[in-house]
Amino acid sequence: MSAHSPLHLVSSPSEAARDDAFPLVAIERLRRNGRLAAPLPEALGGDDLCAPERVGDLRRLLTQVGRDSLPVGRIYEGHVNALALVLRYADPETRAALARDALDGHLFGVWNTEPKENGLTLDAVGRLHGAKSFASGAGFVTRPLVTARAPDGRSLMLVMRMKAGERADLGEWRVHGMRATATGTVDFTGLGSSDGAVVGAPDDYFRQPFFFAGAWRFLAVQLGGMEAVVETFRTHMRTTGRGGDPHQQARFGRSLIALESCRLLVAQAAETAAAEALSPDRVVACVNLARAAVDQAGLDVLTLAQRSVGLAGFLDDHPLEAQMRDLATYLRQPAPDFALTGMAAHVLEADAPLHGLWGAEP
Structure with missing residues (x-):
């Protein structure tokens, strides 16, 4: 699929009338057009948009999505970011499993911000405690990539398997703009590493550049x-x-x-x-x-x-x-x-x- 092909993400009339409504119609259009799977390598069923030689195509696609709708662009950029991290750091088995999720239409995202008093941690037996805040697509992203602090102080990446509407609190998302991104707080307490997949080695998330x-x-x-x-x-x-x-x-x-x-x-x-x-x-x-x-x-x-x-x-x-x-x-x-x-x-x-x-x- 060409990244140059037209992609118009105008939401349904009901979505357009409410700028705080998550753009389900636009995201579904991305799904149908193969854009959710496009960052994957061709060998895993995608268009290889995360390959260095395709960076111009990816850049133009992100700009095109943002031109039609900044909230949709924010959600899609988070999806691409999560898949880029998976492709870069995950082992082959995890990479293939998460690629299947993307092909099945799951929406990914990256949630790394957290409350000062209740940051996400992973205990010695693999249980999660705490939350992520300012999580865009909360309640709609079903494969969030999160960072959790391990007992040794290092940070691990996990892609959690979640259901739509699960654990999301959007009560404090009262903002000037970008209301449709459904940005909120998600509490992971009670889940374990077995409810997701570990991606990469400790502190890979922060590797530069x-x-x-x-x-x-x-x-x-x-x-x-x-x-x-x-x-x-x-x-x-x-x-x-x-x-x-x-x-x-x-x-x-x-x-x-x-x-x-x-x-x-x-x-x-x-x-x-x-x-x-x-x-x-x-x-x-x-x-x-x-x-x-x-x-x-x-x-x-x-x-x-x-x-x-x-x-x-x-x-x-x-x-x-x-x-x-x-x-x-x-x-x-x-x-x-x-x-x-x-x-x-x-x-x-x-x-x-x-x-x-x-x-x-x-």
Whole structure:
């Protein structure tokens, strides 16, 4: 299946009318179109989208999904991330078993955030205690990849076998945007390692550069959200007859510069992360460069669209209203200052000239 083929994820009318409704119709469309299995190698029934040589196709697909729906993009990116970790670290038997689950239509995700007072642990006899928080797709993801602290202090990855609606608490998910992601808290207390599959060795989850560099995938989704905002911006200017105003043209032109600059940086980050030809620190710095750019450009695009469209863009029935809320919320990824200053510090300390820092041609 080509990653270039059209994929429109507009939800059903009932889902579209409620932006807090989990997008079941859109996820089912991904399932029917083979996108849930696409990250798997061809030998395991997929399209090999996680292979380094297919990184451009995966990047374009993530952007396409994000353009249609940022909540769907967030869920799908988590699914891809989980399968990428399985393919990278799991033993052959576990990899094959989880691949069958993906082929059967199970939705995967990565849940690593946890409450301060009740983090997920694994005791000496293999019992789980504690919870994960900010778990996107809670109640709908049936194969979550979670990290649990073992008695020796190291972290293990497990993919848990769960049923839809099981153990999910969405009561505190009251947010500005991205409401449809069904993000909540999931308590695993009482389950055991036998209720899932151990993936990899202790602390594999945190190995660099894969741990930090994988951020390029959510950047690709965010880029799609930016595209949607700019497209709505353009449509509004044309349908209202305001596109001829030079001030509107200037704002729209600046939004295009922000958008297309980010497209180039995200593409560079994806290729650099997939190749892993540079040192881990340099790979991470390259991805963090794109992350800082997307964060700032996304906010700039939102401001430019708001100023040009005006009050109409804040009305419930205007498409820009939900797009703005979702993008503004999704841009709030953890530790943005750490990503920016870490990248800057790496470049300041590097001996390579700027024009060749990321492996680019002079």
